[in-house]
Amino acid sequence: MKSHVLSQLRSLEAEAIHIMREVVAEMQRPVLMFSGGKDSIVMLHLAAKAFAPARIPFPILHVDTGLNFQTVLDCRDRWSERLGVQLVVASVPEAIDRGLVREEPNGSRNRIQTPVLLEALEKHGFDAAFGGGRRDEEKARAKERVFSFRDDFGQWDPKNQRPEIWNLYNGRVHMGESIRVFPLSNWTELDIWSYIEAEEIDLPDLYLAREREVVSRNGMLYEVNEFTPLKDGETAEVRRTRYRTVGDANLTACVESEATTLRQIVEEVAAVRLTERGATRGDDKVSEAAMEDRKKEGYF
Amino acid sequence: MTTATDPAEGAVAQPGVYEAGSTDLLRFATAGSVDDGKSTLIGRLLFDSKTIFEDQLESVEQVSKDRGNDYTDLALLTDGLRSEREQGITIDVAYRYFATPRRKFIIADTPGHIQYTRNMVTGASTADVALILVDARKGVVEQSRRHTFLATLLGVPHVVVCVNKMDLVDYSEEVFENIRSEFTEFAARLRVPDMTFIPVSALKGDNVVDRSENMTWYEGTTLLSHLERLHVASDRNLMDVRFPVQYVIRPQQNDTRDYRGYAGTVASGVMKSGDRVLALPSGLESTIESIDTADGPVDEAYPPMSVTVRLTDEIDISRGDMICRPNNSPTVTQDVDAQICWMDEAASLTPGKKYAIKHTTRWARAMVKSINYRVDVNTLHRDEDAGEIKLNEIARVMLRVTQPLFIDKYQTNRQTGSFILVDESTNKTVAAGMVGGLPHSF
Numbered sequence: 001m002k003s004h005v006l007s008q009l010r011s012l013e014a015e016a017i018h019i020m021r022e023v024v025a026e027m028q029r030p031v032l033m034f035s036g037g038k039d040s041i042v043m044l045h046l047a048a049k050a051f052a053p054a055r056i057p058f059p060i061l062h063v064d065t066g067l068n069f070q071t072v073l074d075c076r077d078r079w080s081e082r083l084g085v086q087l088v089v090a091s092v093p094e095a096i097d098r099g100l101v102r103e104e105p106n107g108s109r110n111r112i113q114t115p116v117l118l119e120a121l122e123k124h125g126f127d128a129a130f131g132g133g134r135r136d137e138e139k140a141r142a143k144e145r146v147f148s149f150r151d152d153f154g155q156w157d158p159k160n161q162r163p164e165i166w167n168l169y170n171g172r173v174h175m176g177e178s179i180r181v182f183p184l185s186n187w188t189e190l191d192i193w194s195y196i197e198a199e200e201i202d203l204p205d206l207y208l209a210r211e212r213e214v215v216s217r218n219g220m221l222y223e224v225n226e227f228t229p230l231k232d233g234e235t236a237e238v239r240r241t242r243y244r245t246v247g248d249a250n251l252t253a254c255v256e257s258e259a260t261t262l263r264q265i266v267e268e269v270a271a272v273r274l275t276e277r278g279a280t281r282g283d284d285k286v287s288e289a290a291m292e293d294r295k296k297e298g299y300f
Numbered sequence: 301m302t303t304a305t306d307p308a309e310g311a312v313a314q315p316g317v318y319e320a321g322s323t324d325l326l327r328f329a330t331a332g333s334v335d336d337g338k339s340t341l342i343g344r345l346l347f348d349s350k351t352i353f354e355d356q357l358e359s360v361e362q363v364s365k366d367r368g369n370d371y372t373d374l375a376l377l378t379d380g381l382r383s384e385r386e387q388g389i390t391i392d393v394a395y396r397y398f399a400t401p402r403r404k405f406i407i408a409d410t411p412g413h414i415q416y417t418r419n420m421v422t423g424a425s426t427a428d429v430a431l432i433l434v435d436a437r438k439g440v441v442e443q444s445r446r447h448t449f450l451a452t453l454l455g456v457p458h459v460v461v462c463v464n465k466m467d468l469v470d471y472s473e474e475v476f477e478n479i480r481s482e483f484t485e486f487a488a489r490l491r492v493p494d495m496t497f498i499p500v501s502a503l504k505g506d507n508v509v510d511r512s513e514n515m516t517w518y519e520g521t522t523l524l525s526h527l528e529r530l531h532v533a534s535d536r537n538l539m540d541v542r543f544p545v546q547y548v549i550r551p552q553q554n555d556t557r558d559y560r561g562y563a564g565t566v567a568s569g570v571m572k573s574g575d576r577v578l579a580l581p582s583g584l585e586s587t588i589e590s591i592d593t594a595d596g597p598v599d600e601a602y603p604p605m606s607v608t609v610r611l612t613d614e615i616d617i618s619r620g621d622m623i624c625r626p627n628n629s630p631t632v633t634q635d636v637d638a639q640i641c642w643m644d645e646a647a648s649l650t651p652g653k654k655y656a657i658k659h660t661t662r663w664a665r666a667m668v669k670s671i672n673y674r675v676d677v678n679t680l681h682r683d684e685d686a687g688e689i690k691l692n693e694i695a696r697v698m699l700r701v702t703q704p705l706f707i708d709k710y711q712t713n714r715q716t717g718s719f720i721l722v723d724e725s726t727n728k729t730v731a732a733g734m735v736g737g738l739p740h741s742f
Binding site: 007009012136142164186 | 393
């Protein structure tokens with residue numbers, strides 16, 4: 001007799017597709033928040049699967065910090081063209097010029113992209129925004145709902161979230177309120193990579209190891225480029241590295257790696273002993289509760 | 301297709317396989333109250349299964365040292381938000397993940413304070429297994445009953461009772477056996493389908509991942525080994541075909557203009573192309589022409605697959621409709637007899653009140669016709685004079701719904717037997733509902 005057991009990757013895929021269809025069926029104007037990183041690309045891939053053979057019935061929104069790796073922008077454009085999906089870009093540099101936000105002294109645009117995102121959501125009337133957040137990333141996310149309610153300031157209140165029972169999601173909102181939806185909530189980093197490998201998903205080549213000219217700062221390796229030039233007294237060295245996460249080019253570190261294929265990345269991630277954010281994101285190290293604070297302000 | 305590495309070497313999931321033999325998914329909910337060592341147990345599972353990352357462990361070791369602890373407090377691994385730490389409470393269900401070469405696990409970690417019932421209902425709603433902790437020194441307490449009752453109410457097919465803190469009772473077999481027989485006695489009334497007892501010390505690691513050397517009298521498996529081997533495939537309802545239509549796919553594109561597919565997640569049963577089907581509420585019959593996915597058509601679909609079904613006839617079907625078999629259909633009714641768990645602190649449920657109701661993919665409005673009784677979750681006593689139902693209370697109610705729902709009893713179908721109630725003014729989810737009576741004989 002045939003066994004009717006779905007593998008865990010296919011179960012996660014089915015759950016994500018269910019969530020996306022639910023949003024499109026119930027919400028007025030959904031949008032997919034696209035960062036160019038692997039999680040948002042997996043999400044876009046799942047969206048294409050959820051509505052096939054029709055096109056994805058919502059646009060994608062990219063908050064462009066102006067600090068993107070070119071290869072990430074190229075990948076974004078390849079995806080939007082191939083899927084025939086509308087791309088909305090909200091520009092942080094343009095928001096700085098308009099005075100909506102001010103550059104932070106440390107050069108991080110992580111915090112100031114939040115008002116830009118919220119403005120774009122409001123301007124286009126998006127009442128549901130898909131995000132690629134995963135609960136395994138960070139402890140503020142472990143308690144995040146799949147449908148995460150945001151008030152009319154786009155803020156997350158951990159004490160005022162709706163109970164989520166079975167797979168009966170409640171996306172009802174009043175005018176001005178919205179929900180963030182996280183179809184990848186139950187995926188881990190290893191699931192993401194296993195899935196990327198199984199589905200042969202097109203990613204920016206940053207994720208693959210090659211020789212890069214890098215400089216070591218606070219134990220993290222930064223590639224020497226126009227975003228992170230050498231400072232006085234620093235010396236660059238050539239090491240074989242890859243990126244585990246893709247954030248702003250001036251803040252995202254790379255890690256030493258020999259993984260030049262997806263299979264090797266899966267094996268590396270299965271064996272690795274540091275969380276991906278702990279290893280590569282300068283912006284999360286600021287304080288233990290950094291993510292919790294950013295989420296409350298309306299971050300992804 | 302790529303093959304997984306040798307399971308003995310690394311926890312690499314085998315991707316892209318529908319068939320058994322690949323890694324599957326097990327969801328379990330932990331039920332615990334303050335100080336029973338639940339956080340330590342989860343920390344121990346994560347730590348001994350090598351899921352904890354170095355930077356997380358370093359941070360926990362540092363905090364333990366700062367607090368002057370003698371040992372690394374693994375409970376800190378599951379510590380939540382800053383606002384919770386400041387108030388010394390846990391706000392609600394936290395989800396944690398770990399994997400072994402055999403399985404991936406999703407833990408719904410539910411805290412044990414006053415909001416307990418709401419949280420446990422949430423965590424248990426999707427769980428294959430409920431893990432209940434008992435403090436070996438205290439034995440079966442009121443909370444043990446409550447946890448077991450809620451697990452069975454929510455239709456969780458397997459219960460694992462961890463008798464924890466065995467190190468504090470000298471790893472005594474007698475203590476363990478006494479707790480087991482007492483627990484078994486009261487659980488008999490609850491009709492728990494499958495119940496297992498494991499003596500553990502989460503703090504010292506006995507029988508969590510590694511076998512205890514202190515309890516040679518125990519012949520069963522460790523907790524992790526039990527969770528890895530538990531057979532859950534047969535828990536799913538593969539008999540009754542229920543396919544709630546979620547979304548109609550009709551591409552407005554030149555190359556696929558004639559396509560009309562009904563997208564949804566299989567709630568139960570096995571669907572095959574060529575099967576004769578019945579659509580509700582229209583009552584019209586047709587035949588499955590094809591079961592589509594983005595990767596091409598599949599021979600059959602079963603839960604929890606998300607697929608798109610095409611029929612041979614053009615019949616009018618939209619979101620909220622149900623596809624089933626002509627000789628096996630759910631009850632079509634506007635009168636719903638159900639257990640509900642009330643989840644709203646701001647308002648209570650009273651007869652005459654109206655709510656929005658979501659059942660599978662269908663929204664309607666529901667009026668509370670009557671409260672039949674309220675169940676005391678600690679004593680299981682039924683109060684037939686209850687005039688209102690408040691936060692964390694469980695009751696049997698009668699609802700009248702504005703349009704027919706296609707329901708089954710919750711105890712036979714967790715998908716088509718469940719619903720939520722939503723307050724129409726605040727939009728908050730205020731109740732979880734389960735169609736039919738209690739599964740218990742008392």
